[in-house]
Amino acid sequence: IEAVRSRLSAERAAREREAREAAARSRRREELLARARAALAAGRPATALLLSRAARSADPAGPEVPEPDAARNRYGRAALVVPFTDGTGGRVSPETFRETLEAALRKAVDGAWIGFPATSDPGAIRIEGRVESLALSAPEKTVSTEEVEYVKSRSRRANPEFARISRELDLVRRRIPGAARELEARRAEVRALREIGDTARVHLSTSRRYGPYSEAAYYRHLGNARRLEADAEAELDRLRAAEADLRERLSRTPRILVTERKGRASHRVVTVTRTGTAAASYRVLAPGNRPAGTGSARAVHRAADRGYPALERIGLAADPLEVPDDATLAAGTLEALAGELARRIREDLLRLFRPLLEAARERERAGDRAGAAERYAAYLLAVGDTGSPERALAAEKVRALLGLAVDGSGTAAVPGGRTPR
Helix, strand or coil, X not given: XXXXXXHHHHHHHHHHHHHHHHHHHHHHHHHHHHHHHHHHHCXXXXXXXXXXXXXXXXXXXXXXXXXXXXXXXXXXXXXXXXXXXXXXXXXXXXXXXXXXXXXXXXXXXXXXXXXXXXXXXXXXXXXXXXXXXXXXXXXXXXXEEEEEEEEEEEEEEECHHHHHHHHHHHHHHHHHHHXXXXXXXHHHHHHHHHHHHHHHHHXXXXXXXXXXXXXXXXXXXXXXXXXXHHHHHHHHHHHHHHHHHHHHHHHCCCCEEEEEEEEXXXXXXXEEEEXXXXXXXXXXXXXXXXXXXXXXXXXXXXXXXXXXXXXHHHCECCECCCCCCHHHHHHHHHHHHHHHHHHHHHHHHHHCCHHHHHHHHHHHHCCCHHHHHHHHHHHHHHHCCCCCHHHHHHHHHHHHHHCCEECCCCCEECHHHCCCC
C-alpha cells in the first residue's frame, strides 16, 4: 500500500510540475508578445520581429505566432541585375548571363534581406557590368594504360543458410494449426465453466456445493482454465511472429551462392580535356547612381571525358569518347564566372547595411537604448548568417539591450528562459 501511495504521489507531483512549467512558458510567451506589439506600435519593427520569434521559442507548443512584415519592408533592399554588355564579339547572350548571375546572387545572399524584383524599381540597387572575354581551348588528348578487374569464372552452390531457414519455417508452419486448435479448446473450456457458474450462482449462495464443485474449487478451476487460455494464446502469437520473421529473413537470403574468380587486364584509356576561361568587370550602384562597389572576376572551367575500346575477351564494353562541345563548355564557364562575381558582389551588397550599425552606435551614445536596439536588430536580421565580426557585435548588443540571444538563422530566444524587462 505504501509503495502504491508513493508512486501515485510521485505521478501527481510530476503532473503538477509539468502544469506549472507549461503555465510559465505560456506566461513568458504572452509577455514577449505584449512587448512585440508595443515595439511595433512604437515604430520599431525589427525589435518586434525578434520578440515575436522569441515568443515562439518560449512556447513551441503554443499557438502559431505571426511574424510582422514591417521590418523587412523598411530595412530590406531590392537589387536589379542589368544585362551585362558583351565584350566577346557575340559569344555571350547578355540576357542569359543576367539570368545566370541573378541565380548565383540569390544563392549567395540567401538569408539576407535582399530581393530581386521582376520589374524595374527606381529605388533598387543596380548591378551592371561587362563580360570582357570568353576563351575556349581546343581538345587536349592524353592516352594512358589502366588495369581493370574482371570476372574470370563463376561457381554456383546451394546456400546452406537458405536451407536452414526453410526448415525452421516449415516446422513453425506445421505447429501453428495445432496451437490454434489448442487455443480454441481452452476458450471452449472457459466458456463452459462460465455457463456452469451462471447456472450455479443462485445455488452457491444457498448451498456450499453444486454438483461436483465447491464454490472455492469452482473458482480455482475457472482461474486455471483462464491461465491455460492465456498461455495458448501467447504460444499462437509467438508462432505467428516467428513465422513472419523467418519469412522475412528467407526473402533476404539468396537461394544460390555465387563465387567469382577475379582477374586483371590492361586496356588503353583516352582522356580529352577542354578548358574555358572568362573574365568580367562589374559595378554596384546605390539609389541615385551612387557607386557602392566595383570589381572584376575571372573563372576557369574544365570539362573532360574518358573513353576506351571494348575488350571482348574479358567482357568489357566500350565507353565511347564524348568531347565537350563549345556550347556546353561556354555555359559551364559562364556559370563559374557568375559564381565568382556573386561572391564579390555579395560583400558590396551587405556593406550597404552598415549605416544601420553606425546609426545604432549614435543612438547608443545618445542614451537612446530602444533606438539603438532597433537598429542593431535590423542589421542582425538584414545581413543573414554572415559570420562576420560586425554581425557578432550586433548579436552581443541585442543580447545586452533586449535580453535576446539570436542564432545565425535569426531565431531568437530568451537566455535561461526568463523574460527580460
